[in-house]
Amino acid sequence: MQYGMIIDLERCVGCHACTIACRAEWEVPVPYQRNWVKRLGPTMTKDGMAATYYPGLCNHCDKPPCVDECPADLAEMTFKDAKTGKTKTMEVAATWKDPFDGTVQVDKERCLGCGACADACPYGARYVNPALADDNSDGKADKCTYCKPRIEEGLQPACVQTCITGARIFGDLTDPNSAVSKYVKNGAKGLEVKDGHIGPNSRYFGNKKDISLLFADYTPELADMGSVKRRAMMASMVKPAMRKAKDIGLLGLAGAMLVKGLSEDEKN
Amino acid sequence: MSPEEQSEDIARVYRFLSQCMQYPDAEWMDEDFFNVFYSLLGTLGAVNDAVEIKKKIDQAEDPVEDLQVEYTRLFINGVPHVVAPPYGSVYMDKSLQGTFAGNTLAFYRDKGFAMEENADLPDHLIHELEFLSLLTLENDLPGEEEFLTKLFRPWYEKFHPRVTEGAHHPFYRVVVQLIDFFTKEEDKDGFQPNKA
Numbered sequence: 001m002q003y004g005m006i007i008d009l010e011r012c013v014g015c016h017a018c019t020i021a022c023r024a025e026w027e028v029p030v031p032y033q034r035n036w037v038k039r040l041g042p043t044m045t046k047d048g049m050a051a052t053y054y055p056g057l058c059n060h061c062d063k064p065p066c067v068d069e070c071p072a073d074l075a076e077m078t079f080k081d082a083k084t085g086k087t088k089t090m091e092v093a094a095t096w097k098d099p100f101d102g103t104v105q106v107d108k109e110r111c112l113g114c115g116a117c118a119d120a121c122p123y124g125a126r127y128v129n130p131a132l133a134d135d136n137s138d139g140k141a142d143k144c145t146y147c148k149p150r151i152e153e154g155l156q157p158a159c160v161q162t163c164i165t166g167a168r169i170f171g172d173l174t175d176p177n178s179a180v181s182k183y184v185k186n187g188a189k190g191l192e193v194k195d196g197h198i199g200p201n202s203r204y205f206g207n208k209k210d211i212s213l214l215f216a217d218y219t220p221e222l223a224d225m226g227s228v229k230r231r232a233m234m235a236s237m238v239k240p241a242m243r244k245a246k247d248i249g250l251l252g253l254a255g256a257m258l259v260k261g262l263s264e265d266e267k268n
Numbered sequence: 269m270s271p272e273e274q275s276e277d278i279a280r281v282y283r284f285l286s287q288c289m290q291y292p293d294a295e296w297m298d299e300d301f302f303n304v305f306y307s308l309l310g311t312l313g314a315v316n317d318a319v320e321i322k323k324k325i326d327q328a329e330d331p332v333e334d335l336q337v338e339y340t341r342l343f344i345n346g347v348p349h350v351v352a353p354p355y356g357s358v359y360m361d362k363s364l365q366g367t368f369a370g371n372t373l374a375f376y377r378d379k380g381f382a383m384e385e386n387a388d389l390p391d392h393l394i395h396e397l398e399f400l401s402l403l404t405l406e407n408d409l410p411g412e413e414e415f416l417t418k419l420f421r422p423w424y425e426k427f428h429p430r431v432t433e434g435a436h437h438p439f440y441r442v443v444v445q446l447i448d449f450f451t452k453e454e455d456k457d458g459f460q461p462n463k464a
Contacts, residue, residue: 241304241310250284250300251283251284
């Protein structure tokens, strides 16, 4: 089984009901979001004038780059298939891809709040929620779960339920008879990363010009995790000492030898 | 931690290291300064270095004057010769204010920064660290990487061992090791404390 979501751009009217439902359901603090709607165009594409929306969320990818980056200690977890009752035990960090439903989830208890997963996500679908900070972290990684707790209760994800035009369709992509599979057969596709294959499972359906505009504007690239990791590690190491330096006014002394203020003329 | 917060903390480190390389003066080199310095070393696991420096500072009658003498000997005017001039051109062009300094200034200007009138030469270590701090604050990661690779590391790798070998006071030996650590491409082995 692989849960997935179709966004039908032919139906989306950009009302943001989905983003509000998600924020309300999961108490997502401003400015973070698990779910967004961006307006695109009007722009001339090779297929004609296009204007559409980019409703985005976690893609619960086949090969999620966020999962590989989690530095938390591995712990044994047993997963259960809701349909068959079959179980599987795996060693996972604080974020993983569920072996049965294909969703990508986070264990907030074990999350260190380092933000490496958020840096790795090419879609910007993760954030570190500072409202969940504890003694050991500045916050906890958070993201769309495809409303797993609701699904387990037999409900639809909040964004799907609230969509006034039925532009969001949720289901099992491995079931050939599901509505989502039929959309895929008709050409719905995910925003795959440039020069890579991570298999996004939130997919987009629409007319040629709108899809062309969406893919031209929002095809992401994989993050360079070498420099991202180095940066995150450096920042977390130096934070306590450097904030102390700032508090005692030490960091204002060395400056004033380089000033920004060149006009474009002076540069040339 | 958001990318902006990360950048702020990294920019502060560059700025702090730049401060460490200023001529020692009791106006800023006080107990608070050393406490931040020891705290930074502590978080990097270099407790032995912190202890060694603290011992030396606490035992000195006038620790700032000791460091002034050492600073002058290492970086300004030593006998028979200065140990490690902190200018890139000295290592890349074998002269002060060579083309390397010009290239460095051109890079600053390209990023929209200029030198103030009373500033030292553009390829002075202090200015380069300040520049890295400013680039980082602007989240110009590609700019930071390019500057480190093309204009900072090539000469710093020659400067660093000269200080390590020529230092009489542990403070500067550790400061140049910190700068090395924070400007290296790869730091998978973590901060390597100096062997005393």
